[in-house]
Amino acid sequence: MPYLIIAGLALFLLVTYAGCGKPKTPNTASPPEPKPAPAVERVAAPAKVAPKPSDPEALTETPKKKVPRNACCYKMSAPPTTFDYLCPRCGERTLYALPPNASEKERAAVVDATFVLNVQLEGCRRALAAIRDLPVELDESQFCRKCSPAVEKPELVLVVRRPGAAGPHRVAGVTVEDLRLLNEYLSGKPTHTVEHDYETPMARQAQRLEELLGLKPSLSEETK
Ligand SMILES: [Zn+2]
Numbered sequence: 001m002p003y004l005i006i007a008g009l010a011l012f013l014l015v016t017y018a019g020c021g022k023p024k025t026p027n028t029a030s031p032p033e034p035k036p037a038p039a040v041e042r043v044a045a046p047a048k049v050a051p052k053p054s055d056p057e058a059l060t061e062t063p064k065k066k067v068p069r070n071a072c073c074y075k076m077s078a079p080p081t082t083f084d085y086l087c088p089r090c091g092e093r094t095l096y097a098l099p100p101n102a103s104e105k106e107r108a109a110v111v112d113a114t115f116v117l118n119v120q121l122e123g124c125r126r127a128l129a130a131i132r133d134l135p136v137e138l139d140e141s142q143f144c145r146k147c148s149p150a151v152e153k154p155e156l157v158l159v160v161r162r163p164g165a166a167g168p169h170r171v172a173g174v175t176v177e178d179l180r181l182l183n184e185y186l187s188g189k190p191t192h193t194v195e196h197d198y199e200t201p202m203a204r205q206a207q208r209l210e211e212l213l214g215l216k217p218s219l220s221e222e223t224k
Contacts (some may be wrong), residue, residue, distance in 0.1 A: 055100060079118040081111055088142035094145045114152050117143065120176055124156055127179035133186040135161040139170070158182075169214030181205055182212050190220075 083096040096114050098107060121140070128138045141147040144155035158174040171178075181192050184202070192197040202209075203224040209217040 014205070062100060079115055081114045083114045083117040085143050087141065089141055089149060090144060090146055092144055092146040094143060109152060113143065116154070116156060120156065124174065124178035124179055127176050127183065128158075129149055131179065131183045131186060134182075135163075136182070137161075138174075142172075160212070162214070171212055171214075174212070178208065178212055181208065185209055185217060 012059040023113065032085075038042055074202065081096075081098050085094045085096065086092075087094065096117065098110050124138055126135060139157035139159050142151045142157065155173040158171045158178070160169040160171070162169065177194075184192055185205070190202055190203055191206050192200055201224055203219050206217055206219060
C-alpha cells in the first residue's frame, strides 16, 4: 500500500508541474512587447483645401509670394517725383512735387518733369560742356515757373548757333545721348557709342543729327 500512495503522490506532482509549465496568463515578469505606434501618428497630414469664397479668411488673406534674395538688385527703382529746381538764368527756385489730390494730367506732368530733372539734367550739362567745336547752349528755362509760367510740359532745349546761320536752331526734348552723339559727330568720330559700349556707324544717326544741327550732316564713307 505505501508503494501505491507514493506512486499516486508522484503522479499528482507531475501533473501539477506540467500544468504550471505553460501558464495560461501572460508572464508579467517578461519584458513587454513593443506597443504599436498610435494610429494617429501614422495618419498623413490633411491636404490643404482652398478656402471657399464664403470663407472670411479668403477675403482677408493675400497670397504670399516668395521674394528671391537680393531681388532689389535686379529691379530698377523709379526716380523720385520731387525736385527743387534752381534756375541758372534768373536764380528762382521751382519745387516739383505731387500734390495730394493730383489729377492724372497733373501727375503725369510732374512725373515727366522730375524724370528729366533727376535723370537727364546733370548729364546733359556735362555732355554740353564737352562740346567744343560748335557754339551750343542748353536752355533749361522751361523748367522755371518764373521764366516760363505758361509751359505745362517742360523740356530741355538745345540751342545751336551755327556761324553764318540766320538765327539759332532750337531742338526741344534733347537727351544726354543726343549731346554725346553731337559731340562724337563734331569730333569726326566714325561711330556712335550706344549702350554697353556698342559702336554703330555714324551714318545710322544721320536723321537725328539733322534734327540736332538743323542741316544735313556731312558723313564720309567711313561712317557708313
Ligand atoms: Zn528762371
